[in-house]
Amino acid sequence: MFSKIKKAYQLFKSIDFEQLDKLSRKIDLPKAMESFSKLDDKQLKGLMKMLDGGRPKKELPPINGDFYELHLRLSDEDRALQLKVRDFMEHEIRPLVNHYWLRDEFPFEIIPKLAELNICGLTYKGYGCAGKSSLMEGIIAMEIARIDASVATFFGVQSGLAMGSIYLCGSEEQKQEWLPAMQQMKLIGAFGLTEPEVGSGAAGGLTVTARKTDRGWVLNGQKKWIGNAPFADVTIIWAKDVDDGEVKGFLVRKGAPGFEVEKIKGKMALRIVQNGLITLRDCIVPENDRLQHANSFKDTAKVLQLTRAGVAWMAVGCANGAYENALDYTRKRKQFGKPIASFQLIQNHLVEMLSNLTAMQTLVYRLSELQDAGMLRDEHASLAKVFCTLRTRDIVSQAREVMGGNGILLEYDVARFLADAEAIYSYEGTKEINSLIVGRSITGFSAFV
Numbered sequence: 193m194f195s196k197i198k199k200a201y202q203l204f205k206s207i208d209f210e211q212l213d214k215l216s217r218k219i220d221l222p223k224a225m226e227s228f229s230k231l232d233d234k235q236l237k238g239l240m241k242m243l244d245g246g247r248p249k250k251e252l253p254p255i256n257g258d259f260y261e262l263h264l265r266l267s268d269e270d271r272a273l274q275l276k277v278r279d280f281m282e283h284e285i286r287p288l289v290n291h292y293w294l295r296d297e298f299p300f301e302i303i304p305k306l307a308e309l310n311i312c313g314l315t316y317k318g319y320g321c322a323g324k325s326s327l328m329e330g331i332i333a334m335e336i337a338r339i340d341a342s343v344a345t346f347f348g349v350q351s352g353l354a355m356g357s358i359y360l361c362g363s364e365e366q367k368q369e370w371l372p373a374m375q376q377m378k379l380i381g382a383f384g385l386t387e388p389e390v391g392s393g394a395a396g397g398l399t400v401t402a403r404k405t406d407r408g409w410v411l412n413g414q415k416k417w418i419g420n421a422p423f424a425d426v427t428i429i430w431a432k433d434v435d436d437g438e439v440k441g442f443l444v445r446k447g448a449p450g451f452e453v454e455k456i457k458g459k460m461a462l463r464i465v466q467n468g469l470i471t472l473r474d475c476i477v478p479e480n481d482r483l484q485h486a487n488s489f490k491d492t493a494k495v496l497q498l499t500r501a502g503v504a505w506m507a508v509g510c511a512n513g514a515y516e517n518a519l520d521y522t523r524k525r526k527q528f529g530k531p532i533a534s535f536q537l538i539q540n541h542l543v544e545m546l547s548n549l550t551a552m553q554t555l556v557y558r559l560s561e562l563q564d565a566g567m568l569r570d571e572h573a574s575l576a577k578v579f580c581t582l583r584t585r586d587i588v589s590q591a592r593e594v595m596g597g598n599g600i601l602l603e604y605d606v607a608r609f610l611a612d613a614e615a616i617y618s619y620e621g622t623k624e625i626n627s628l629i630v631g632r633s634i635t636g637f638s639a640f641v
């Protein structure tokens with residue numbers, strides 16, 4: 193008798209009355225109960241199986257690439273901004289990236305929406321910029337790249353390389369003219385350093401020339417790989433002054449005579465980013481459009497130091513996106529009657545990915561702390577760029593591996609991360625060049641040729 197009462201009590205406790213109430217508004221409960229009471233045991237079992245597969249659903253842990261909960265170090269305001277960007281990327285960007293990636297086109301409709309987030313030029317003070325920390329800037333780069341590395345690259349060129357050149361090397365008038373409009377993304381910028389024959393050796397070997405004349409500066413030569421250039425309103429061109437041999441920066445406006453841009457086609461990575469091959473044929477730039485505080489390559493390097501840290505964060509985002517996609521897939525995909533995530537060898541892949549991802553995250557957090565403390569050195573940024581882009585290559589490739597054939601299909605996203613990681617690995621200084629920077633710093637010997 194007592195056990196019957198206990199069972200009845202337990203049954204009563206397990207009833208979700210709220211759900212029951214909702215259900216009663218949709219169906220005639222007494223009638224349904226009457227029908228169920230007429231079913232025999234076999235029929236009841238069949239019905240249960242049909243409704244929930246015959247066994248209670250296993251609650252799986254949430255998918256979270258931030259395994260060490262690093263976000264807890266953020267203020268409530270910064271965390272809210274991170275989540276706002278994440279939400280925007282998941283709902284506004286994710287649904288359209290594969291479409292544009294496949295077509296090698298840029299989704300111009302996203303620019304005003306990105307601008308609304310008010311995250312452009314995040315660390316700069318004044319000119320409409322938010323004056324936030326480098327850590328926050330890194331987190332934003334990571335959040336964007338977590339969904340798409342092309343959009344992160346477009347944004348990095350605008351907010352970092354182009355705006356950063358003006359912020360660090362421009363006169364007050366130049367900053368006033370460009371930065372507020374670029375912050376609102378009403379004007380788009382590009383950064384032209386690399387040339388068809390000069391990539392890694394840009395520090396000493398630029399061949400684009402600038403000659404001062406009565407008509408202004410005359411620029412000649414070519415620049416290759418310049419992100420955003422096919423549609424940019426302004427492109428920063430770094431050129432060698434033929435008189436003093438020093439590298440100077442020029443604000444070249446869209447449509448300037450003698451400035452031609454040809455879109456680079458056939459890329460297998462970052463296909464949404466529009467890269468340009470620029471030809472300068474006696475392109476005249478007025479003295480007012482020469483970056484007034486860019487006097488040598490050392491000034492160009494200051495911009496690169498700023499953005500190289502951002503590329504490390506971007507790599508973390510790309511790796512995070514691939515890891516979370518792969519984890520989700522392995523929990524849903526079944527083979528031999530079981531989710532593949534329950535296989536030991538698959539879990540080994542996932543744990544290796546997460547270990548590397550967590551190491552990368554902790555490294556970039558510290559990198560940004562150094563930056564915010566004004567202690568960032570070139571070798572710090574280079575080490576992070578090398579480590580994170582190298583590990584990202586490994587993570588995206590394991591993500592693809594655990595997804596089998598579907599890993600190479602664009603619709604599953606990881607194929608895009610896999611391809612895009614290749615470009616991030618090479619731009620803003622290759623592994624070799626960044627390793628040489630770190631090597632010089634720790635040994636005291638320069639191995640640059």
Ligand SMILES: Cc1cc2nc3c(=O)[nH]c(=O)nc-3n(C[C@H](O)[C@H](O)[C@H](O)COP(=O)(O)OP(=O)(O)OC[C@H]3O[C@@H](n4cnc5c(N)ncnc54)[C@H](O)[C@@H]3O)c2cc1C
Pocket residue numbers: 349383384385386389390391392393416417418419420461462465467615618619620621622623624625640641
């Ligand atoms: C998608 C994409 C976007 C880009 N966007 C921009 C942009 O917006 N603006 C811009 O200015 N540039 C941009 N770049 C250019 C990028 O920064 C260069 O590709 C990069 O610096 C490498 O130069 P490179 O491609 O000419 O390779 P190279 O310099 O020719 O190098 C080829 C190989 O030789 C190695 N190597 C070179 N020198 C040494 C050495 N001394 N010791 C050992 N190994 C060495 C390199 O590490 C590399 O493995 C972009 C590139 C890509 C792919």
